[in-house]
Amino acid sequence: AVAVEVEDLYERLAAAGFGYGPVFQGLRAAWRKDGDVYAELRLPESEHEDAARYGLHPALLDAALHALGLDITGPEGADGPRQARIPFSWNGVTLYATGAAALRLRLSEINEDTASLLLADESGQPVASVESLVSREIAAEQVRGAGGGFVESLFRVEWTSLPVSAAPAGRWAVLGADALGAAGTGAESFADLAALGAAVDGGVAVPDAVFASLADSAADTAPAVRAVLHGVLATLQEWLADERFASSRLVLVTRGAVAGGDDLVHAPVWGLARSAQAENPDRVVLLDVDGGDFSREALSAALAAGEPELAVRGGALRAPRLARVAAVSDTAGPVFDASGTVLVSGASGML
Template sequence: MTGVLTVLTDARPGPSSDFGVWPPRDAVAELVEDVYERFSALGLAYGPVFQGLRGVWRRGDETFAEVAIPTEQEAATGGFGVHPALLDAALHAVIFSPVFGDGRVRLPFAWTGMSLWASGARELRVRMVPVDSHTVALELADPAGQLVAGVESLTLREVSGDLVQADGGLADGLFQIDWTKLPARQGPAPAPVGTALPGPEEPVPADVLVRVERPTGDEAEATHTATARVLALVREWLGVERFAGARLVVVTEGAVAPEGVGADPVLSAVWGVVRAARAEAPGRLVLLDVEGGEESWSVVGAALASGEPELAVRGGVVYVPRLGRVSGAGALTAPGGESVWRL
């Protein structure tokens, strides 16, 4: 994803349509009471906060809409240029536009020339016009008729039918991390585990194992302390030239849960910091989570010899993370009369 953000220097322009006259002159009202049922039938299920479309009118190729944020969300509008639910509701008018005329599912893909002139709106008046067969332009105004935002072009891209089901669920577009057993293999004994990097006079093995313990204190305080420590450790490691030919193995216990729930959020944050650093220094950092006990430590050398950047050892079994599809098996059943959970 790429984008360019600049500061507007021009004064707020006048709208191309008279938003002060509402509903628009010579426009024909459309039925909106069933619009979210129509979206759901297409595989797009919107929760109550995002069901903000209040009225729609058509005039030739122009589509006008009135949208509002739910009352319980009004207090949050001041934190946004345009509240996400309000902006999303403005885009729902596309179902009445010629761009959406064939009933195929199209979602926002590329924004060009989006300008913001005011913030904190709770209601918007929308004008949407086609630019071509898959692109629209938008103007968003407040109830007084003053422009709030504008979009020169919004390109919509059709969603593959394989990704959408009539009940609003995803067929095979969701993925998760699965922990997969690594085949057993022989390997050298690992270097001793320390709590700091080797000193200037100490030899540097191929893998330098440094344990990161969970600090005391509440979760927030412990997380700040642990991540600060590991960040300092990684910076030192990457900044010393004599470490350049070795790997730093950050050792934890309980940061991940390859056999189910129970990962420690404090040490999980440590893994997050190291993952981010590894993106900038590939091949220099390894994450190793080991359940205490001789059985597990006996396979650490072989685990590290595999070259995997992330490993977990439980009961002498080595696990590595792999991307896998989310299956519907074991999923929670939605409440009666609903096709999806609405949180």
């Protein structure tokens, strides 16, 4: 057999656009003879204990496939880089033994795209075999292009302008501080739900929407957060228990709690109210305002559309929508400042 140079194999693969971490750089030596490739594969010492947990450690199996890339060269190669090959179709796979941390491989070429594999431990006992493995050439550009410029599983919330159409305004009532007064909504104000209930008992029509406006927070302190949350919880419980308002919606109005706002006292209200929304669909709406004027008609249309969360910014209504996060290019800098501090919330597993 003729020895094959593998010391710089992973550097050549990286130059061609295929990077492997240290655990996956397991091909340690290789030889050729009569069209077959023989190789020694070994996990790093740090992975030997974990090897017993697997039928065949995935990094060790992957290292066996690196024998398919022995001829790959970097961009400086005389004929340019040869495309790497990736597994496409497995046939006749058998596992004979488990827990190996080191293997010996014989890879036999069946044709240009297909090979068979025999894996044995260091004493020669069979560990696994593959009757035929079909591979396909692929360039790094194809892998990057397949993502379509997005990280498929990563999303973020974007506040998107709502296309609203005319809708009847309906009957409105406001509890507490009138955060909607600047817009001239014409809604009648009540001190609290008890006062509204008494008015309904006295003949006032049940409103379609009741706006409970939270007062501006005086201080960003833990006691202030607790006080606001206890008040909102009491309002939600009273609202949901009152059958007179079963066909109405409660709109909790905050100021600067979301969509770029910085009110740390009002922000937790959204988390609490979302729990109420999940348990009582179409009974509670969250509305965050910025202090500017906005159209009663537009808000009526948004409420008629059944939006559970809304924000008013610059007179326009916005609703949260999930949007894909664009993929970060290879040349982009770190997302976090490496010299800064990162706060991990909930890491202990307790609320």
